[in-house]
Amino acid sequence: MAEKFIFEPNDISQLEDHYDVVIIGSGATGLTSALQAYELGLSPVVLEKMDRIGGNSTRASSGMNAAETSVQLEHHIIDSMDNFYDETFEGGGKQNNPAMLRYFTQHGALAIDWLAEHGIILDDLTITGGMKTKRTHRPSSMAPIGAFLINELLKQIDKTSIPLFTGIKVDHLVKDANRITGVRASKQDQQFNIDSDAVILATGGFGANSNLITKYRPDLAGYNTTNQPGATGDGITLATEAGAKLVDMDQVQVHPTVQQDTDHVYLIGEAVRGEGAILVNNQGQRFVDELDTRKNVTAAIDNLGGTGAYLIFDQAIRDRVKAIEFYDHVGLVTSAASITELADQIGVSSDNLNQTQVKWNQDVARNTDSLYGRQTGMRAIEEGPFFAIHVSPAIHYTMGGINVTAETEVIDNDEKIIGGLFAAGEVSGGLHGNNRIGGNSIAETVVFGRQAGQQVYKYIAGLK
Structure with a gap:
């Protein structure tokens, strides 16, 4: 680096x-x-x-x-x-x-x-x-x-x-x-x-401008944001004062995988899923094609009822995404020697998570996601240690x-x-x-x- x-x-x-x-x-x-x-x-x-x-x-x-x-x-x-x-x-x-x-x-x-x-x-x-x-x-x-x-x-x-x-x-x-x-x-x-x-x-x-977000998307009021504090739309204000026209102002992207359990909000980059991580719910089961569009993955997590979801991956996937070293450094990553131990640490059914891992690895070997039709970023989760990051959606991009x-x-x-x-x-x-x-x-x-x-x-x- x-x-x-x-x-x-x-x-x-x-x-x-x-x-x-x-x-x-x-x-x-x-x-x-x-x-x-x-x-x-x-x-x-x-x-x-x-x-x-x-x-x-x-x-x-x-x-x-x-x-x-x-x-x-x-x-x-x-x-x-x-x-x-x-x-x-x-x-x-x-x-x-x-x-x-x-x-x-x-x-x-x-x-x-x-x-x-x-x-x-x-x-x-x-x-x-x-x-x-x-x-x-x-x-x-x-x-x-x-x-x-x-x-x-x-x-x-x-x-x-x-x-x-x-x-x-x-x-x-x-x-x-x-x-x-x-x-x-x-x-x-x-x-x-x-x-x-x-x-x-x-x-x-x-x-990062809660007033503008609420103006154009009142349904997103109160959402956390991944944006740095300076992202307040100053250029939009300057341009409109000069007579510029605006377009698509109600189109605000919510990123599906954001860690929000600490004092800071951390976006967990799409490369984690792109290199093979899966998403599981509080029962330890997959529920979506992880590499569908951000809009669809966000909707799937929101439909879990506010519990968020867990990214699950292994050492081989971690080696392909250097940002995980930072996520771990700031305390966002749960680690375990086995899938059973990982399930216990994050509070999901170990039987379900083990079955999810086995099913996923079988599908990867066949190069077909029999549950959700995922076509990209398919990598087996089999090389310990194993890791989890708790995520939920947050405002990301306008x-x-x-x-x-x-x-x-x-x-x-x-x-x-x-x-x-x-x-x-x-x-x-x-x-x-x-x-x-x-x-x-x-x-x-x-x-x-x-x-x-x-x-x-x-x-x-x-x-x-």
């Missing part, structure tokens, strides 16, 4: 009053768009309201989806962009924006290559729910993708001396006619006016957001483009339909982060 790179943000005294493009947000979308814009000859700046860099991207664990990559071929996996499109469209309830989805699925492989050109190598593969093919790329160390990607992108930001400021909040987009010409920002009691030819909103979603074109241009309420305003990543809406597929969020940050940087360059060139 790569050592954590210590990045020092710029001192506020270094903030200038003009940049070609202001990028709001320091997650993977913001860092990618800044690097792409810089490589096209622009002068970008990244403004982050939090003291910590990386946003929600640092919490992503599974990987980055892409189809028809050289990495897949090296693993003897034959994939197609059309299949990637179809499975994502199906997983999103066929409510995805077709133009955005087409661009997304056709540029994932290019994004993997672009990262590799920068020394960011994703050469291992796993699978997530709703996908039928291993197309979730991750580092060979199997480290959680989010922190790895932010760490490596920050090395590039440092290398290129792209200015990045933390603790500075953009309060207003400056608009002249129907064109954005800069921002007004603040840091504690200091005020800043920054002129720019373009602005990229890369502020993430609103999963599919809705700013209405944008496939070129990341922001659309206003009159269906016109707001000049100089671009949005990418979770702050934008439309790509995922009514359900986001695991591995598509990190892919979105790189694919559309690059797109935003490129389209800003094209836009600014057109002003001259």
